[in-house]
Amino acid sequence: MPQPAPVLVARPGSDPFWKAPGHDMVTYFHNVPEYLVLGITRGSMYALIALGYTLVYGVLQLINFAHSEVFMSGAFGSYLVVHAVVGDGSGTPAWAVPFVILIGLLTGALTGAIVAWTLERVAYRPLRRRNAPKLAFLISAIGASFFLSQLAGKMFNRLTNNNMPTYFDRNNVVFTVAGADVRVLQLVIVGAAVVLMVFLDRLVNGTKLGRSIRGVAEDAPTAALMGINIDKTISRTFVIGGALGGAAGFLFGSYFTFYNTMGFVPGIKAFAAAVLGGIGNIRGAMIGGLLLGIVENLVPTLPFIGTQWTDVVAFAVLVLVLVVRPTGILGERLGRAA
């Protein structure tokens, strides 16, 4: 059995190096590039999760509260496969590392997609058939979320420090920008997120499936009249969003730790990010996620604020943006993905 490998990159609660004595504005500005790197890393994961919220919102006008559990399942699913492939990770040849990462991403995406599909079938479709009020969907999703996170706790474990196998030195500094170290894993995360988002953008804008998703988001009854199968489209939207969330689960689990309730906080944050960018708007979700990640790292580290206010800052920014622009930064553009 693998020993939990030590992770030196920012782990929640363990690495507030900026809390070291003697921090002041000068040190702060000196550290800004570092914070930006951390923020972009975290933000791109938020963005990946937020895409799931925004896609589902686009077609159903519903907050999929159980998306956080899709994200969590991606981490566990990819762990099982990656662990089966590389064991505890020691002795993995360097040439194999990209493939292992790819495997992790794919299995995470697959798990997420399966869970999201099941979720749609179990918690959403029966209610849609019954013409249930909107909040009933929310509550069934919350029920599903409780159920899934605790079921995962029962099936796997309830520890809070599970680690992915260390099959490469993820803290190896690749290059340095303006004094900020950029590490391998951070590059992997941002790169994977960018690739996935470009892929999604092409999928939504350039394919028949994307057109049907946009059609359903724009006006479901009319789309149905045009020959689009609404049920199938919704189902596939869940699958796409779930795949992105599952992949994010793998990245998140590699970067931090993973556990059965890991979805809750990132889920809320990603939802906030989706709203920040303009919910239902795919590019809005990307921008919102990045922005939230950066703000979370940049603002609370200000010497006169303090990191204990991270969440307050995040939500305050959200409220401010919404008060100024009630439909988010890019505005709601349901259906019009771009």
Place this chain on the structure above:
Amino acid sequence: MNLAGIGSEQVKRLLACLAGGVALAIMVGDQEGTQDDYGLEFRQSVAFPRILVFLGIGVVVYLAVTFWPRVVPYLTRPGIWPLAAGALTVIASLILLQWFTPQGNGKFGTVRTAVADTSGLSALSKAFFSWLAYALLIVVLVAMFVAAARRLAGLAWAAAGLAVVAGGLGLLAHRAVTNFAPGTPDHSLGAAVHAFGYLVIAVAGVSVARAPVGVARTRESFDRVLAWRPGLPVVAAGLVFGLLALGSATWFSPQHFDADLRATHSLFDPTGLAPLASQYLSWLAWALLAVTVGLSGAGSYLRNRALGLAGAVVGVVAVLLTLFTLHGFSAIGADLNVDSATGPWQNLGSGGWVACIGFFLAGAGGLIAAMASRTKATASPLASTTTSDTSAVTDTAIGAPADTLSGGVRSGSAGARVVGPPSSGRPSSGLPSSGLPSSGATSTSAVAVAERPLEASMPALPAHRMLSGSQTGTTLLLVAVAVALFYPPTATGFWQTVMVTEIAPYVLLAVGLNVVVGWAGLLDLGFIAFFAIGSYTTAYLVGSLPVKPPSWLQMSPLWAIPFAVAACLLAGVALGAPTLRLRGDYLAIVTLGFGEIIRLVAINNPGNFTNSTRGPSTQVPHPVIDLGFIRFEWALNPLQYWYLWLFFLVIVVILFYRLEGSRIGRAWTAIREDEVAAQATGINTVRVKLLAFAIGASTSGLTGVLFASQVGYFNPDNFVLNNSILVVAYVVFGGMGSLPGAMAGAAVLTWLPEFLRDQVPAEDRQMWIGAVVLIMMIFRPGGLIPARRRKAELSGFDHSESAETSAVPLGEGMGGSR
């Protein structure tokens, strides 16, 4: 679903059932995953044998679902639903409930092995616990099912008789066991619930035997039973409770000692008990029961208003006398320092309280009868050809009790029903069914006209009239009041604590959030923040926070109520004013953020105003009422808080009940349904929404005061985001926009985790709750007790007409609006 051939549908269904079986298999087992193996062992050993059992269950469910259409015709046979309910009750009592508390976990299986190992028990109880219980259950169920399916009256009577015998045998066997081990207090409910289930089955048998027609609508037949002689079922329930209490229940139970009514009398008679109380214990209680039940029953049977009222009055007197007696002898018990009692109301058994429930119900039955006979006076038998406002309906088919085919306008069932011949043209005051939302255009369908010419000329009753005046509603309300008043004292200390620290606060919070979410349709995911503000305001005002208020402001907790309510009101307005122009889901995330911000501010604020994660630094004092001559202090006894909660809950519920139908309440509905249209009709949407926010918030402020002064110490962990989400879940689970629904939802979902404590491993509780919520939403998206308006929405446009429109008083219609 375009490849929806029969085959693929079947395959899908089978797969779904098998998947459900696997999920269930994982859910019921022990913790599978451990420290390092991530459930590896589970995955390796997943094939045997549990998974097979559950796959089998999946197949059974699949078969059941597949052959469901063939079962459906039988479900409309009279008596089937009571039979199912009774059977489930009996089975639940055999599986879940305790039969003898001192024996291990006390469940039937445990007692069974213990009884088998014990010599000297009566043969009856030996037999009962070893095989008779199961045999009786199977025989009764099979016989009753055959009787219902084949409509065999004789067999139904026989089965009903056997059911009563079985219930009685259960009680006797239980009695034998408790008598065998005297001195060990037994608080088990198993035998009583078992007997109750058999009683329900017996009722099913009677309705099978006496039903005049081949089909029955469950809800209708239930309503018909209640409507035959309004109040009589309640009186009967009161009689049962009264007999149980006076006949067998424990009245005085210090440790290692149980005294029923007679024993209590012989214990306390020589100790200088007040003569009235002594008389009560010796014979007065029985006399009171007889008089109450007699008066109420006669009032109900004869539809006599005076008799019914007299029964109600005697019932109230009897309740008061019971309380007086309980106080009297428990005070003497405290004087004699029995079992280190420190004051009255200690060491009481359940008997007195159950007697209170019995008297209350018997009196309530009389009251219902009196009220019903008043509406009878205003009902004009055949003149209701115009849009009748009376809630009574002409019923020409009263002959035998079961013939009461009330509610001739129920179109839905009219086609399938064969009507018995009208025997006496006597108008009945029996109110028609309440539950059916049918009304309107369909009621005069051709079938109805053909079968009952008389009905053709009668318009549909407005559905809401039937609902608001329904016997079922009143009956359930009175039963709920009786239980809320007199059940808690009989509960164990654990449940009393749960009731005051979990159930009551969250019920009040859910009632408050129901205004915001259910009526105004604003999704508020940060509701707990107001609860926190209320609690911290209280803590500040009573001087429990590190920062003390100025001395002129320091006060006792109950005086803090207006301040806390005002603080929450202001907070609600402050949050609402900038954000309420946001649409639904944006509002959700903003309120969610607000909730988190409040909690985080409570944890780390400059100057350590709220004492960080530790909460109040000194205990928040308990509430005190000090009027100079009377001083009452709430101490550590949960019961006292229960009645405090109940007092405020009743006030809030009455206020909100009035609010719901008021102009503001209707404005909320309008906004919820269509904000633009509401604005167009002249509603100031922002102001009305703010009002909803403020009212909801102030309710949680009140909750915060009571909570803070009751628990003494609290900390920011009481106000986490999860709790906000849970309160929303309570409201929606119970039925959005329905006051009883919100209360029921909160009560059920706060009760469930504590109940599950005995049933499943502690860490799995949330999983089961999630599953329950999910399944509830899938199969009943309207919630436990759907709001009437919502129900109309859910069932589409057919039924929504009158419930909305005619709820508006004439003077306040379109013309008279603002």
